[in-house]
Amino acid sequence: MKFKIIMAMIRPAITEKVLNAARGAGATGDVVISGRGSGSHESKSFFGLTIQDQTEILMFLVEEHAVDTILEAIKISGELDEPGRGIAFVLNVEKVAGLESQMEKFKEQAKSKYL
Numbered sequence: 001m002k003f004k005i006i007m008a009m010i011r012p013a014i015t016e017k018v019l020n021a022a023r024g025a026g027a028t029g030d031v032v033i034s035g036r037g038s039g040s041h042e043s044k045s046f047f048g049l050t051i052q053d054q055t056e057i058l059m060f061l062v063e064e065h066a067v068d069t070i071l072e073a074i075k076i077s078g079e080l081d082e083p084g085r086g087i088a089f090v091l092n093v094e095k096v097a098g099l100e101s102q103m104e105k106f107k108e109q110a111k112s113k114y115l
Contacts, residue, residue: 003093004067006060010078010086015056021077026066033057
């Protein structure tokens with residue numbers, strides 16, 4: 001099986017909404033990392049100090065056949081078509097260890113997609 005990582009950087013207020021949409025689209029697990037950053041919009045300042053927006057980084061390790069469906073669910077639920085809402089992208093994965101407990105679910109998903 002081939003795996004990919006879907007990463008999404010979104011506002012913390014919509015994390016649960018995006019996680020639920022991704023799970024509904026077939027994601028079997030996730031990692032959420034809190035962070036801060038700035039996008040293409042001008043950063044705000046307060047008394048000369050730059051204020052960076054809080055963000056959450058969502059990571060999903062998924063079997064490649066499920067990528068398009070899950071990414072679309074993230075895009076819609078996170079309203080990523082709107083400026084300043086966040087971004088999502090996909091990375092290739094070379095090797096994976098520790099997924100033995102989820103392999104049956106991945107196989108079932110692949111069968112339903114391709115057969």
